[in-house]
Amino acid sequence: MFTGLIEEVGAISRISGHDLTIMAERILDDLKLGDSVAVDGVCLTVAAVNENSFVVQTSPETLDRTTLGQSQVGEAVNIERAMTAGGRFGGHFVLGHVDGVGHVAAIRPRGNFALWRFQAPIEVSRYLVPKGSVAIDGISLTIIEPKGDTFSVAIIPATLAMTTLNGRGIGDAVNIEADVIGKHIYHYLKGASSSSITQEMLHRYGFA
Numbered sequence: 001m002f003t004g005l006i007e008e009v010g011a012i013s014r015i016s017g018h019d020l021t022i023m024a025e026r027i028l029d030d031l032k033l034g035d036s037v038a039v040d041g042v043c044l045t046v047a048a049v050n051e052n053s054f055v056v057q058t059s060p061e062t063l064d065r066t067t068l069g070q071s072q073v074g075e076a077v078n079i080e081r082a083m084t085a086g087g088r089f090g091g092h093f094v095l096g097h098v099d100g101v102g103h104v105a106a107i108r109p110r111g112n113f114a115l116w117r118f119q120a121p122i123e124v125s126r127y128l129v130p131k132g133s134v135a136i137d138g139i140s141l142t143i144i145e146p147k148g149d150t151f152s153v154a155i156i157p158a159t160l161a162m163t164t165l166n167g168r169g170i171g172d173a174v175n176i177e178a179d180v181i182g183k184h185i186y187h188y189l190k191g192a193s194s195s196s197i198t199q200e201m202l203h204r205y206g207f208a
Contacts, residue, residue, distance in 0.1 A: 002038045004091035004133075004140020006078045006163050010039075012071055018058045019047065020071065027081050028054065036082040036096070040164070041138030041175040042066050043096025066098045067137075067173045076164045078138045091140030092133035098175045099183075100124040102136075104168055105150055114160075115144070117152045120176055125149045127178035127186055135177040139163050 007027055014021035022039065031037070031054055035046045044056035063069035071077075100121040108115045118136065120128065128134060128146040134153070135141070141153040160166045168174070 001083050002080050002094040003083050004094040004135050008079045009076050010079045012075045021053050021055050023053045038080045038096045038138045040077045041135050066175050078164050094135045099178050101173050102176045104170050104172045113154050113156045115152050116155050117150050119150050124176050124178050127182045133179040137174050
């Protein structure tokens with residue numbers, strides 16, 4: 001379980017088969033073999049820890065369904081360690097299970113922040129609601145306006161400076177994970193769709 005609050009931006013230093021070696025500094029202090037770590041929002045298991053890097057192993061499924069399949073040496077990645085029971089919780093519940101790969105559709109400056117619009121595949125967009133949570137490359141963000149297969153979020157300067165978003169542009173691919181609570185509600189309501197009351201609720205909240 002993660003919070004979507006990025007701890008550090010690392011860099012991929014080596015790709016060997018399904019193994020990714022990632023350069024890092026801050027998170028290495030207590031990182032150990034077997035720990036869970038989110039890399040661009042993808043939950044992975046630490047296979048080795050070195051002096052200034054760590055190694056994670058990716059499955060074919062992970063490479064096929066996330067942006068990690070197109071990773072290159074030198075590429076920056078968002079990193080977050082799994083949350084601890086006694087830690088401060090400031091984002092939202094992020095599982096590190098990417099629902100789909102979307103793209104940056106538009107970036108519009110608004111004073112000291114910017115409105116970013118992302119295009120999302122249907123398996124993700126059906127879960128997105130106004131003021132709901134979404135994780136983009138592991139970053140916890142609040143949805144402003146979902147519209148069709150796109151949605152917008154506000155990016156403040158601090159988020160831009162502390163994550164890989166400062167290197168993203170129009171058309172770039174991103175990992176998207178919808179809010180797990182919303183997904184559970186959606187599937188619960190769909191499973192009970194024979195009820196007229198449930199049908200009314202599905203329409204009211206835009207699920208039907």
